[in-house]
Amino acid sequence: MSIDDFALDPSVTHLNHGSFGAVPRRVLERQDELRREVEHAPDSFFATILDRIAKARDEVAAFLGAEPEGIAFVSNVTEGVAIALNGLPLRPGDQILVSDHTYGAVEIAARVAARRAGAEVVVVTLPGGRDGVWTGEEAAQAYFAAVTPRTRVAIFDHITSATARLLPVRRLVDGFRELGVTTIVDAAHAPGMLEVDLGALGADFWTGNLHKWAYAPRPTGVLAVAPPWRERVEPLIPSFYQQDGFPRSVEFQGTRDHTAWLAAPYGLRLFDEPAMRGVRERNAALVARGREIVAEVSGLPAWPADPELAMCVLRLPDGVAETHLRAEALSAEILRRYRCRAGIRFRPGGGLLRLSAQVYNREQDYERLAAAMRELFA
Template structure:
């Protein structure tokens, strides 16, 4: 099948001038999977390198208290302000999954308790939840949400799945990883709060992609990565905790700031490489320099264009293309042909084949008994990369039948 530009259903957005030159990605690879590990701008890489050089010139001076902890606090305040979060109730953590594990440990489940998940949740967080439940004698339960469910249906299904007196924690994604669906977390938190059920929001993809005011969501816990859409070095995330829980938060590893309490007892971990955190404000500076709203509009429009182009090449009608539910969503999914990528191992193999044969990095996930292709869009991407994928993907998938 040959890609026909006439089926693209609209023009792609114009590129942001000079944005592609800010990244060191291999020009021979179409990197359409920013949502996986992000991509660090060159200026941010250099900022982190300078910090590492500083540490190696005199490690004692770099790690000495209170100089290092003061720098950590300053960075935390900067990131929290960007996200609309209380800096005193926020802690820097390595990634969202680390923050989720920290919350699961600190909630202190008891035998008979349950943690409620959705079937759109990130796999590693589901594993962490089940492990903690096994340790504490609790159970993990999953509520199913249709991929095309609107906000009202999502809230109604989750509300109906809550078991007051038994559900000890609700874990919900703000942007789902396998289905790129934006969930109405503020309304979900309100529904759970009516039954005094704490809510943990996995917001791994939110910082930088969506406008957010964390404190207004009303969740008990919220954690998001800055190293995806916020241009920070990898290993940078912010965990935000509501006031009633802060004194109960315990780090996964105890170090010298334990007596300081949350958040420093979580943040200070001895000889951890703190340079990713300290360089994170440079990432936000890069985002602001490009224009936060301009970047969001560009990325969302390009992701939608890519979804339409590739979907048309696979014979999908517009109605078959899931709507992420937010205008700024910079990830889009589309279903693969029946029987392709329906298990974790098969999805991984399809993704690797696309990378090897088409020099294109995408995400492929198995969800709901079907394989799903997830496309991301970032300022370094071009419309031609999606068009090339559309031209060559059908033949590759036909070979897998």
């Protein structure tokens, strides 16, 4: 596949796939067909919507190694985390663990739930500091060391968003289970980038996006819930089918546009095509090469990278992109001056440049960005 198979602007070098994904044209065409079907006969479409969602859910469950009755479609990971927290029996004084690499909106969801219950959010500092150097076991131990008798929930990433690091998710799930702590896994970037086996993982709650790396239309997320919790899960907005319980109670919201969910399996099927064999390994190798190119040409220091991932980061100069507004301004300047899109992520003391690799990227894309960064920071 090339950029011609996507609706992306060909005049822009797209190296920020991790933020919003990109949908192949053939998947968009299927979603357009579904939208036309809705408008042609709304009554007929909505009369069959529950069965059609269930059929799409079956295919997604098989892709993720999950039980179909154990997952539900949601809009995105932030919604999935909020629904999970909404079903937990939090009490005054309880603690929710997050880390200093937790995605901002997820941390906000944790703070909202804590405020509602009179609980507390505890931020775990992962090792490595500004250089981001840690082992998986060191990261796990940092989480475990923060557990107190009041710890009820631990929220952790499969792949950190801003810093593009792989956490030892199986080690964390198993360790917290032994400590009696409920787990919520933010796997926003995992589906499509990594092989996922939810049955083997065994987290209490797991939520991931299909519109980032699994070629689904936006917004398409998945919330997986372990059997002991399913009866407690309720949607954030009540629906007509709430009495049916999970997953239907979470999925159906009247006249919501469900076409992205129904088209999602068409994105997943791309992974079975001969031309897409080895796509995960290809993307991971390409971003590693891109990291080398940008570091060598621009002089920006590269953070440690995990070889399985199709994302990596480099550190921007001190004082650059240290706030959200300054990161947005820098991103806009790079687009305006160089027609490049890369992920600019703010961090205290200095921001990060996050690179992604997808099937439409080529080595020359990173060469173009590298030249731009060298000129910009000369």
